[in-house]
Amino acid sequence: MRKVKWDAFLSGLCGFAAVLGLVAAGARADVTIEGAQPTGGASILVFPKIQANSTFDTVIQIANTGNSMLHAHCFYVDASLRSTLSGLSCSVPSATCLPSWQETDFLIWLTKQQPTHWLLSKGRNIDPTDGFKNDGSGFDPGRVPPVSDFIGELKCIEVTESDEPLTGNHLKGEATLETIATTTGTLPDAPGTQKGDVAKYNAIGILGNPDAQPSGPLLLDDQIYSACPSKIILNHFGTGADDPVAKDLEDAGANLTSSSVATELTLVPCSEDFENQLPKSVTIQFLIYNELEQRFSASTTVTCFLSVELTKIDSPGAPTRSAFSSNFLGTDVAHTEITPVVNLDGTTGGLIGIAERIVSVTSNGQTVSARAAYNLHTEGSLIPESPDQIILPLTE
Amino acid sequence: MRTVKWNLFLSGGLLLLGGMLLWTGAARADVSSTNAAAILIFPKVVVDTTTASPDANGKPMERTDTIIQITNTADVPVNVRCFWVDANGHCSNSGKICNPVGDPVDTNDICGPVEFCNPGWQETDFAFRLTPKQPIVFVASKGLPDLPLSDIPNNGQFSGGSILPVGEDPFVGELKCIEVDDSEQPTDRNDLKGEATIEEIEVEGAAAAPSVDSRGYNGIGIQAIPGQNNGDDTLVLGDPTLQTSEYNACPNILILDHFFDDAVEPSVLGQTVRTHLTLVPCSEDFNLQAPITTVVQYLVFNEFEQRFSTSRSVRCFSEIVLSDIDTRPGPIGDAQSIFNVGVQGTLTGQTLIRGVADAATTYGHGLLAIAEEFHCSSSNPNLSDCGKDVGEGLSAAFVAQQRGTRMQSDFIYLPAANSPQ
DSSP: OOOHHHHHHHHHHHHHHHHHHHHHHOOOOOOEOOOOOOTTTTSSEEEEHHHHEEEEEEEEEEEEOOSSSSEEEEEEEEEEEEEEESSSBBBSOOOTEEOOOEEEEEEEEETTTOOOEEEETTTTTOOOOOOHHHHHHTTOOBBBBBOSSSEEEEEEEETTTTOOOOOOOOOEEEEEEEEEEEOOTTTTTOBBBBBTTOOOOOOOOEOOOOOOOSSSSSSEESSBOOOOOOEEEEEEEEBBBOHHHHHHHTTTOOOOOOEEEEEEEEEESOOEETTTTTTOEEEEEEEEEEEEOOEEEEEEEEEEEEEEHHHHHHOOOOOGSSSSSSHHHHSSEEEEEEEEEOOOSSOOOOOEEEEEEEEEEEEETEEEEEEEEEEEEEEEOOOOSOEEEEEEOOOO | HHHHHHHHHHHHHHHHHHHHHHHHHHHHOOEEEOOOSSSSEEEEEEEOOTTOOOTTTTOEEEEEEEEEEEESSSSOOOOEEEEEEEEEEEEEETTOEEEETOOOOOOOOOOHHHHEOOOOOOEEEEEEEEOOTTOOOOOTTBBSSTTTTTOOOBTTBOOOOOOOOEEEEEEEEEEEEEEEEETBBBOOOOOOEEEEEEEEEEESSSSOOOEEEEEEOEEEOOOOOOOOOOOOEEEOOOTTTSSSOOOOOOOEEEEEEEEEEEEOSSSTOOOEEEEEEEEEESSSEETTOOOOEEEEEEEETTTTEEEEEEEEESSSSSSEGGOOOOOOOSSTTGGGGGTHHHHSSSEEEEEEEEEEOOOOOSSSOEEEEEEEEEOOOOTTTTTTGGGTTSSOOOEEEEEEEEEEOOOSSSEEEEOSSSSSO
């Protein structure tokens, strides 16, 4: 009798717990730029696009939202093209010009509520003589290595003093993409740049379950860490569409020759193998809806890092034939759903990213461009049989 | 012994449940700019087309406008009711448009020495319908008289309604959109997402290159709680007792990482940075047109972990340069502000922004914010103008992050959508 009563209670309790678990999963935001409640931060911070070369540089800002010391293990993932022959950077992908997928890691530590920053091309030194109002003034978060000819991702993981993963949810951050040189070009192939232009986005946070004890690999399964989204939603202009503000100005009699808009999409896989340096591949499907509710589709594969103008996804040689072009869409804007699909080997994985809207205006034979960055909207949780995971390199 | 065993098990089970509830609470995003929602807020919309007419004197033609994109993410049509909140100030006698928290020198130029600038708060609402998955775009100065698919149905569904342009030019204020049902009463669906892009274009008449600046941010979404909406015109945002809450609560604290004003950013360009903060209240009474005053506390941390604090009231809408939060409006005193690099000594800081709660039960003091970061040439002798006018610096915008949820409910009161019977 006692046993029966015990089981009934146990069953009820487990059932209640299961229901609560379901409710929890349903209500949960998977990845967020707003941070966990009540700490305001995340346990894994992802900057999908950072860049340092002769045209762009990036200011990274990271802050500790907690009231105790915070340690983070950060990884640069270099996706720039390198010659397999010379090791130098190259510009056109080919059999001898491949992305390097090179990972470099470093540790930072921040005191209570401390913000910090560094410029990607400079890194940050430990120098107590930085002085007042200078770059480097303040408590240095540790030695941050500089990089050059770099495009890729930065991922920071909250850890303990002994470098063990910690689900404290205390990291937040922003990246400012700065244009440091003016270049000429036309959309969408080679958007020109305007020296001094800036675009900023919030780093994407992956929340940790504060009651869990993470260990390698880090599982993004909604149990240890939040799962990545099952769908990404992007609102964008059709590439080549007129910019509405420039068009109004032109209609008012301004000396404007033309204007156009393009969108650069950056996606990175949630899974990462920093130990074996194996890039993760995810095939994605795009469903594109125009303003007339007509649907089109495209697909591509993201290996480690993708940063591309939208028309290059499905029509790299003929942008006006792309499903993302205004010429094809027939309307100025579209709504695109990006969904990871199952790979041939039965695996799949989540993605996160940002978008940049580029507007170009031509007047007096001169074209000027400006960028604005946006965080992507997300929906649902992607928890396949083998969930997304981050494999950290051994530290001993 | 049996009692002890039972209690141990009970304690373990309750601990497990408690842990799960905590994780649920820990992970829940109450207000989000990356998830579809029932209430969509664009805290800052700005329009100025007054210098966009051809000028015989060869002065540059300028235009500032805000491009709004809104999308229905659902497979079914949705109805949307939106409110422009006009936060323009007006000169006390002439009625000219002025900025009540701007530089007094500018106000004096507009209103003259005998008038003062009255803060304003005027709402105008409109409704429209989006077909499944439909995205739309419009500029705030023009609105959208006819929506795509308003005359040609797709899948048997028409869109409908029209989007009003803003009521004044120049304009500064907020756009708030609420998902409603066919009778324009609020519903518990979460289908709306959106983005705002503020663009400034300047075109010289002669051979000079044009100037273009663009900064964008995601509309901030407040999600409805399924099954909780009673469909009346009073929207309840958060409730610690969980009895009446129809929508998620607003954040308790906003977190803003920023450059201190006048900091020289570290790139080779060495530009000087200024940040403009826009705050809007979560509670709004569109029915009685009664703006709510909230005292805002700011805790500022620099990279030395030193903490400073200040406070200032916000009524309805506030767009302010960080250095003006604790000093006089305009450039005077900026160098003595706790938001200035000359006071803090480090380039960046973290500021916690909190609306001070009170005992009110019909409104709250939750806040939402975006920040605009202006980068200007350090050789400009008038650095305080950075971000003030078109062409004064290039910029980026971003949404402030958040911590915790309000213990005091916020309320949005809507005017009746239908005539009384």
